[in-house]
Amino acid sequence: MLIAAPVSARPPLRFQPDPSSVIAAEIAFNRLAQDKGQWTAFAQTAADDAVMFVPQKVVAKDWLRKQANPAASVSWAPSIVYVSCGGDLAASTGNWKRPDGSVGYFTTIWRRDKKGRWQWIMDHGDTLSVAREAPEFLTGKVATCKRSESAPIASPPAGKPKKGDAPPPPPDESLVWSADVATDGSRHVSVRMWTGNDYQTVIDDRVKAGS
Template sequence: MRARLALLALAAAALVAAKPPLRFQPDPSSVIAAEIAFNRLAQEKGQSTAFAETAADDAVMFVPQKVLAKEWLKKQANPAASVRWSTSVVYVSCDGNLAASTGNWTRPDGSVGYYSTIWRRGKKGRWLWIMDHGDTLTSARAAPEFLSGKVATCKRGPQGDAPPPPPAPSKKGDAPPPPDESLLWSADVATDGSRQVTVRMWTGAAYETVIDDTVRAGS
């Protein structure tokens, strides 16, 4: 009897181990919901608190040099009133695990600017930001009448036009999964603090640059 129970336990463990990784649809609305919740959290709990609570462990921001966000945010007090922001457009990778959002922000003093944020699926499918940056503007960018979301075309895989297989689940919590290369981003920072943030999306024939932000030194 004990031997039979042991075999059953081993079989159950094997079934759990064989469970396929979670798959997520490339859903821009889930990123929009995360942005709305992020903004609301900033108004309710404070700007620095909201940024820290929604950041992945390896998230980076620029002050103006690149820093690990959570380490830097630990030393920052919440301002008396948080900046407010609104998303204009969201781009999501083919596998639904990476996204980029961009839009406008307004400070309590009335100054305006833009932002761009890179999001990655974390534990249990929660969106966590991994890069956030922005800059001031003399006047706000024109906001679209309707918020839009776009999904990258799947890159050609080993079986013709079939999408690539889903990545294996990570054992390190928020460690990035292998990218599907349908949504690429880069953030290049110069020694003077200027930077270039670029996001490119695969269209099926080529990469289209969908976000191209240039921040001058001293901004």
């Protein structure tokens, strides 16, 4: 497994920005789908505010509780993952395959919960006539920190804020994403990563209307 990360000083972090943990979460997610059922796995690993496209954009848990598992689950594997400097947000993308042989791609946004467990908050994908070429090595990249040493990332104090408490840290903006559906049904999912000087678009999924 090849893990690439920028060589730069990082401020103290609440979570370590570890691409391997995201890859492990994806592998466990797929294994759960094969063992317990496709939609069961999606429901058990989703955050409460997770969204997915079916193909319209829906609140995942509301939609999933009405679904029966298919007889055999789709299978998938990540090709590359991107992790924020703060280690609490990640994006993965790769290939999937259905039991009938049809193929496609997926993009999943992951977020750590308060206990540090990865939960997915956005899942998107589409079919392809030919699968994307799978890489020889799974790759992980970490975004460059967008804050200076004088503004470290830190966990907020527990409980309700008290008078005199320091304000909570600003959000980590080293990895940002968007997922939109146009009125004609076309979809666009974008993930951008801070490189130190500018944002680089690392995922750009576009699905035409009617797909």
